[in-house]
Amino acid sequence: MDATVNLTVNGVKWTVTTDAERSVLEVLREELHLTGTKYGCGGGRCGTCAVLMDGKRVLSCTIPLSEADGKAITTIEGLASGDSLHPVQEAFLEEGAMQCGYCTSGMIMATVALLKEKPRPTDEEIVSWMNVNLCRCNGYPKILNAVRRAAEKMRR
Amino acid sequence: MIEDLLDETVDPQLSGQSDESCQELKLSRRTFVQLLGAGLLITVTEGVSLGRRSGGRSRGSITVAARVHLNLDGTITVMTGKVEEGQGSRAQLTQAAAEELRVGADRIRLVMADTALVPDDGITAGSRTTPYTVPAVRRGAATARELLTRLAAKQWRVDGSALKVRDGAITNPKTKQTITYGDLAESKEVAEAFKQGVSSDVAVTAVSEWKVLGNSVARPNNRDLVTGAHRYPSDIVRPNMLYGKMLRPPSYGATLESIDLSRAKAMKDVVVVRDGQFVGCAAPSSFRAGQAIEAVAKTASWKTTTAHPSSKEIFSYLKERARSGRSRANTRGSTEQGLARAAKALSETYEVAYIQHVPMEPRAAVAEWSRGNLTVWAGIDWPQRIQGDLARAFGISSERVRVIVPDMGGGFGGKHSGEAAEEAARLAKASGHPVCVQWSRAEEFTWAYFRPAAAIECKGGLDSKGSLIAWEFTSINPGSAAIDTPYNIPNTRILSVGSDSPLRQGPYRCLAATANNFARESFMDELAAAAGADPLEFRLAHLENQRIRTVLETAAKHFDWPARRKRVTGDVGVGLACGTEKNSCVAACVEVGIDRRGGEIKVNEVCEAFECGPIQNPANLLSQVQGCIIMGLGGALREEMKFEDGRILNAGFADYLVPRFRDVPKIDVHLVNKTDIPSAGGGETPIIAVAPAIGNAVFAATGVRIRSMPMRGGLLKRA
Ligand code: FES
Ligand code: FES
Numbered sequence: 001m002d003a004t005v006n007l008t009v010n011g012v013k014w015t016v017t018t019d020a021e022r023s024v025l026e027v028l029r030e031e032l033h034l035t036g037t038k039y040g041c042g043g044g045r046c047g048t049c050a051v052l053m054d055g056k057r058v059l060s061c062t063i064p065l066s067e068a069d070g071k072a073i074t075t076i077e078g079l080a081s082g083d084s085l086h087p088v089q090e091a092f093l094e095e096g097a098m099q100c101g102y103c104t105s106g107m108i109m110a111t112v113a114l115l116k117e118k119p120r121p122t123d124e125e126i127v128s129w130m131n132v133n134l135c136r137c138n139g140y141p142k143i144l145n146a147v148r149r150a151a152e153k154m155r156r
Numbered sequence: 157m158i159e160d161l162l163d164e165t166v167d168p169q170l171s172g173q174s175d176e177s178c179q180e181l182k183l184s185r186r187t188f189v190q191l192l193g194a195g196l197l198i199t200v201t202e203g204v205s206l207g208r209r210s211g212g213r214s215r216g217s218i219t220v221a222a223r224v225h226l227n228l229d230g231t232i233t234v235m236t237g238k239v240e241e242g243q244g245s246r247a248q249l250t251q252a253a254a255e256e257l258r259v260g261a262d263r264i265r266l267v268m269a270d271t272a273l274v275p276d277d278g279i280t281a282g283s284r285t286t287p288y289t290v291p292a293v294r295r296g297a298a299t300a301r302e303l304l305t306r307l308a309a310k311q312w313r314v315d316g317s318a319l320k321v322r323d324g325a326i327t328n329p330k331t332k333q334t335i336t337y338g339d340l341a342e343s344k345e346v347a348e349a350f351k352q353g354v355s356s357d358v359a360v361t362a363v364s365e366w367k368v369l370g371n372s373v374a375r376p377n378n379r380d381l382v383t384g385a386h387r388y389p390s391d392i393v394r395p396n397m398l399y400g401k402m403l404r405p406p407s408y409g410a411t412l413e414s415i416d417l418s419r420a421k422a423m424k425d426v427v428v429v430r431d432g433q434f435v436g437c438a439a440p441s442s443f444r445a446g447q448a449i450e451a452v453a454k455t456a457s458w459k460t461t462t463a464h465p466s467s468k469e470i471f472s473y474l475k476e477r478a479r480s481g482r483s484r485a486n487t488r489g490s491t492e493q494g495l496a497r498a499a500k501a502l503s504e505t506y507e508v509a510y511i512q513h514v515p516m517e518p519r520a521a522v523a524e525w526s527r528g529n530l531t532v533w534a535g536i537d538w539p540q541r542i543q544g545d546l547a548r549a550f551g552i553s554s555e556r557v558r559v560i561v562p563d564m565g566g567g568f569g570g571k572h573s574g575e576a577a578e579e580a581a582r583l584a585k586a587s588g589h590p591v592c593v594q595w596s597r598a599e600e601f602t603w604a605y606f607r608p609a610a611a612i613e614c615k616g617g618l619d620s621k622g623s624l625i626a627w628e629f630t631s632i633n634p635g636s637a638a639i640d641t642p643y644n645i646p647n648t649r650i651l652s653v654g655s656d657s658p659l660r661q662g663p664y665r666c667l668a669a670t671a672n673n674f675a676r677e678s679f680m681d682e683l684a685a686a687a688g689a690d691p692l693e694f695r696l697a698h699l700e701n702q703r704i705r706t707v708l709e710t711a712a713k714h715f716d717w718p719a720r721r722k723r724v725t726g727d728v729g730v731g732l733a734c735g736t737e738k739n740s741c742v743a744a745c746v747e748v749g750i751d752r753r754g755g756e757i758k759v760n761e762v763c764e765a766f767e768c769g770p771i772q773n774p775a776n777l778l779s780q781v782q783g784c785i786i787m788g789l790g791g792a793l794r795e796e797m798k799f800e801d802g803r804i805l806n807a808g809f810a811d812y813l814v815p816r817f818r819d820v821p822k823i824d825v826h827l828v829n830k831t832d833i834p835s836a837g838g839g840e841t842p843i844i845a846v847a848p849a850i851g852n853a854v855f856a857a858t859g860v861r862i863r864s865m866p867m868r869g870g871l872l873k874r875a
Contacts, residue, residue, distance in 0.1 A: 022443045030399065030441050035391035036384020038565070040516055041597040045809035048516060076384035089382040096374055096775050099783060100242025101381030102388060102516040102565025127817045134809070136516040136566050137242045138786035139779060140820045 005069045009034065010078025016065065024068050025049045025060035028075060036076035036105045040134065047133030048106040050113070051075050057113035059132070076105035079112065088112050091150035092143075099137035106133050111147050115154050121147075218275045220303065221350040223296030224253070230324055230338035231263050234297065237277035238289050239269040239537055240375075240563040241515075241571070243839045244776035245285045247375045251773065252290045254368040255361055256297035259324040259337070261373045269561035271543045279538040281569060281663060283738040283837025286772065290835065294360045302358060303349040308335050363770045363831045372775030377563065388565050389535035390520035394590035397522065398427065400583040401445040402593075403435035403453055404603065407802030408658075409461040416455035420448035427587040428452070438583040438591050464802040465658050471507045471611045474655040478611075478632045481653035484640055491615070494626025494647030498617025500686050501626070506675035507864040508610040508634065509796035510659055514814055517565025518600035523580035524590035529556045534577040535564035542574035549578055550585070568787070569663035570604055601807035606797060607664035608657060610634035610671035614679040617647075622687030624698055631672055633657060638669035638737040638844060641676060643698040659799070665784070666840035669737040670791065670847065674865055677733035677848030682861060691732055691852060692717055701736065703767055703830070708734045708743040710765035710826050715745035721856070726750070728760075729857025733848035739836035740768035744785070744845035746821075748853040755873040757854055759789060759821045766842050767828035769835040774827060781825045781842040788846030790815045794866050 003020035006013065009032060016031055023042075028034045028051070037060055040048030044062040051060045052074040060073075079086040085093070088111045098104045107130070114121060114129045121129070126147050135143060225233040234253040240246040246266055254261045267273050277289045301321055308326040309316035312333055320327045325336045340346050363370070380386035387393075405412070412433055420428045420437055426448045427438045435456075437448035465473040495501050521534035530550065536542045539559040547554040559577070580593040595603070610633050617626035626647045631639055636652035652668075664670075684694035692712050699705055712718075712732065720730050727750050734743035744764040748757055762785050771777055794813040798805040806812045847865055855861050858872055 018441065019443050022441065026442055029391075033393050034384075035387060035393065038388075038517070039390065039594065041809050043597070043808060043810070046516070046597075076382075080383055085379075085382065092382050093374070093378055096372075096378075096779065098242075098375070098378065098381050099244070099779055100240075100516065100564065100566045101375075101378070101386065102242075104381050105384050108382060131817045134516065134814060134816060136514055136568075136787075136814065137779075138783040138815060140786060140815075140817050141782050141823055142779060144817070144820075 003066055005065050007068045007070070008072040010074060018065065020064060020066040022065050023061050024051070024063040024065055024073070027065050028060060028073075034075050034077050038102055038105060040103070040106070045132070046106075047110060048103050050106040050109040050133070052109060052113055055116065057110055076108060079108070086112065087153040088115070088150040091153055092146045095142050095146040095149055097139060097142040097146035099139050103133060103135040103137075107135070107143055111150055114147070115151055119151065119155060121151060218296070218354055219351055220296060220300050220354055221347075222275045223293065223354060224257075224300040224350065226337050226341040226346060227265070228338055228341045230336060231265050232257055232259065232337060233265045233267060234293065235267045235274040236289060236293060237269055237274045237539060238285050239280045239539070239561045241280070241535075241537075241565070241567040243285075243780065244375065244773060245280065246377065246563065247373045247776060248285065248290060248773055249293050250376055251368045251371070251373050252293045253297040255366060256294045257301055257324070257337075258321045261368050261376070263324055266376065268563070269539045270558070271539045271560070272558045276540040279541065279572065281537055281572065283740075283840050286768070286835050286837040287739065290772065291360070292354075295356065295358050296354045298358045298360050299352070299355045300350065302355070303352065304337065304340055304346065307340065307343070307345050307349060311335075369772050370770070372773055374775075387562055388517055388520070389522070389533050389562050390517055390565075390592070390594045392522040392533045392562065392592065394522060394524055397590040397592055398438040398440060398583070398587055399442040399445050400436055400438045400580060400591045400593040401442065401449045402579055403449055403456065404599065406458055407460055408464065409802055410458040413457045413459050415452055415457070417452055419451040419455070423448050423451070427583070429583060429586040431582065434582065436579060436583050438587045438589065442594075460802070464800070466800040467509070467796070467798045470510070470609055470658070473658065474609060474633050475611050477656035479654045481630065481651035484636070484650040484652070487649050489647030491626045491628045491647045491649040495615060495617045495628075497619070498626055499620040501615065501617045502679070502682055502686060503615045504679060504682065504863060506610075506612045506614065506678060508612075508671040508674060509865060510606040510609045510661070511664070511791050511795040512601055512604065512606055512797060512812065513568040513570030513664060514600070514812070515566030515568060515570055518595040518597060519571065519576040519604065520592070520594040521574070521577040521580040522590060522592045523577065523584040525581075525584050528552065529558070530581055531558045531560070532577045532581060533560045533562055534574060535567070535571055536561060536574050536577060537567060537572045542577055545574055546578060546581060550581065568665045569667065572663060573605065575603070597809070598807040601812065602804045605660045605662035607667065608634040608661040608671075610668070612671065612675035614675055616679060616683045618683060618687050622689055624683060629676065631668070631675070634671040635668035637667050637672065638735060639672045642701050642704055642736055643680070643695070644700050645698065659797070665787065666737060666843050669735070669841070669844045670788070671865070673733070673735040673737075673844040674847045674851070677735065677845070678851050678861070678863065681731070681848070681852040681855065685855075690721065695734065701741075703741045704734050704736055704743070707741045707765040707767050707828060708732070710828060711743040711745050711763050714765070714824060714826055715763040717745055720747070724856050726857055727752075729853040729855070731849045731852025731854070731856055733845045733852060735841070735844045737841045737844060740766065740838060740841045742766045742841050742845045744849040746846075746849040746853050748850060748857065750854065750857050750872060751869070752872055755870040757793060757850065757867060757869040757872070759793070759850060761822040761824070762846065762849075763824040763826075764842060764845065765826040765828055766838065767830050768838040768841070769833045770831045771827055771829045772835055777827055777838045778825055780839040781827070782823055784840070784842035785823055785825075785846055786815050786820060788843040789819060789821075791865055792847035792850050792867060796866050
């Protein structure tokens with residue numbers, strides 16, 4: 001069943017008329033062509049599709065479009081302002097915290113959400129927050145370093 | 157075909173060496189400039205001939221122009237058939253070219269894996285980029301530098317050896333005359349000179365002189381990865397593109413007898429295709445395509461085949477079907493006599509389950525037809541092979557097929573085949589639109605190929621002094637990688653034996669080396685225990701290979717092996733293992749914690765030493781080693797395909813457990829930089845020491861020997 005949904009993505013207002021059951025992930029990728037948000041499992045178990053919805057982390061593959069009506073979504077494409085990267089993006093670059101990089105946007109969005117809630121996370125808090133995010137290149141050590149570095153940067 | 161894949165990864169000598177004649181692909185200058193994208197100006201004025209070989213590594217036979225182009229802005233475009241899937245080839249090949257062209261890495265624009273533009277560098281697999289493609293690119297770049305120097309010398313009427321090349325400029329120190337690569341980009345003489353073949357004996361820069369190689373150069377397009385700008389194969393968007401979904405059989409070997417397509421055909425904007433066993437739908441959204449497939453799936457009637465073994469009985473199934481094997485060349489002495497003379501003899505069988513690569517990006521492709529020409533963007537490991545496969549599938553010549561591999565989301569040996577590419581191309585052809593196909597996670601878990609299961613039978617004999625005098629090793633099904641023992645044993649018999657795999661199997665990071673090394677290094681530990689020897693001393697006593705000794709001693713030293721071995725308790729054990737494969741050497745020491753009540757093995761710490769010759773990019777190598785260690789934990793402790801009646805029972809992350817942040821132990825990596833040999837690849841071998849070291853640590857703590865991967869802590873509950 002088609003529905004018409006209004007949502008704001010990275011500050012831009014969209015009105016989308018489509019099957020209401022489609023996931024936010026699919027609509028971002030296939031309708032808005034914002035492909036920075038990735039499909040990894042479609043079932044809420046890998047975190048590659050993480051975005052912020054009204055400032056909170058959500059797994060966009062698990063959210064039907066109908067639930068995003070009236071919501072503000074931030075994707076990886078919306079983090080940098082112009083040429084200047086978000087501190088979390090910088091931290092990932094500085095630590096070289098990506099191999100294939102397919103998990104990176106989900107990792108970065110998860111980190112942004114974490115640091116909003118907990119600007120001084122302990123290692124245990126980082127691990128438990130990030131545990132939903134999979135990296136199959138198994139680059140976890142450098143990703144952890146990047147999260148720690150990002151926390152430091154954002155406190156400065 | 158998968159058998160071929162197995163062979164070629166097991167043995168690099170078996171593939172990619174056909175000496176078919178050099179084909180010429182002619183592109184007009186206009187097309188070429190367009191292909192390389194805006195902002196790039198190409199030196200050539202007439203036509204560009206990209207030398208390429210059909211099916212095989214191009215080795216020295218291509219022209220310099222096929223490898224190197226000077227651009228007016230002083231940058232240099234370098235072309236390679238290798239793909240980037242997270243292993244770091246983009247940075248490494250950029251460094252290789254920069255080193256020989258005497259420029260910084262930021263001056264190189266590397267064009268990878270586009271059949272219209274790049275030479276065929278063979279498959280990206282088997283750790284071959286470092287030993288084969290890096291040298292090929294270096295020779296291409298060094299030849300280009302020499303030709304340019306010669307041109308400058310000719311222009312200035314001096315001897316070329318008097319000229320210096322630095323930072324992209326050729327200088328005559330005497331006259332202070334200078335000409336830059338950018339200046340030469342306009343030269344007709346360069347275009348003419350670059351038609352020459354890459355010299356096979358051109359001198360490349362000695363390790364001691366490296367300025368770009370040997371440094372931790374970051375991945376050149378890393379910024380696009382943190383901004384989401386990079387388009388992976390699954391991210392390609394074309395005008396009026398549709399999304400495709402395929403009908404999958406309910407079980408392996410099932411054949412479609414009848415199906416009613418009418419309900420899907422009646423759906424708005426849906427294209428339905430049936431061609432024999434192939435049924436697919438394309439629609440303006442994945443969701444709609446999925447609904448269409450669901451609608452037709454309900455009407456399908458299937459003929460299923462019976463007699464599929466389940467994962468429970470897989471090892472007896474493989475053993476019963478084991479073929480007779482040929483002894484390896486290094487078989488020596490007589491194991492019958494050795495075992496008969498032995499003071500102690502052991503005989504054990506090890507088992508390794510099928511596992512899946514689980515790349516973060518499942519198979520994906522976008523296909524587009526235009527006037528009988530097919531362009532495909534796909535996540536695959538060898539563009540030229542998939543180009544050939546597609547040409548055959550559609551009955552057209554390869555010249556009409558262009559395959560492009562955007563840097564993709566992981567592979568680990570799992571993306572040698574081009575299923576999604578062909579599916580997308582079929583749907584695109586039928587619908588008249590570009591079509592994107594991305595496999596679901598469940599499809600990737602079920603229809604991609606698996607790392608082979610293994611049953612490995614080991615026999616060993618010790619003399620009265622505790623020396624190993626007999627070694628029999630029969631490896632059933634996984635392949636022969638790392639099957640030979642590096643230990644000095646007078647009587648050996650080593651066999652690699654094929655079987656009848658019920659699952660589609662193929663390459664994986666280090667493939668059979670993990671299974672073979674797990675069995676060997678676990679069994680070595682059993683023999684050390686039987687000899688009453690320390691596992692480190694026992695290995696060293698039988699080990700002549702200096703490179704393995706070095707990594708073993710390095711890991712043991714940093715781990716503080718002797719002291720920690722003395723501190724082993726029933727809850728905390730330490731173990732070690734080593735090995736060699738693909739011309740690199742690894743050793744690991746691990747500490748495990750045992751939770752007997754919960755039946756859990758927790759890896760607390762891994763200390764690994766790794767050596768693959770001169771290190772070309774230390775930061776990337778560290779990432780590879782860390783990644784191998786953690787990926788190795790998955791296969792060691794949890795990963796296993798479960799199947800029954802031709803169906804996969806755990807085709808998702810809920811039931812197939814891959815390592816997560818929580819599983820990451822303390823990791824201590826020591827990269828040994830050995831500069832007097834050629835560099836070898838480093839993205840695979842670091843995985844092979846992990847599982848046996850864990851098993852050995854579990855044994856040290858509990859006295860229980862777990863002889864199967866994954867090693868289940870549940871076994872320890874009973875102990
Ligand atoms: S794709 Fe959404 S959690 Fe995996
Ligand atoms: S970098 Fe490849 S999945 Fe994380």
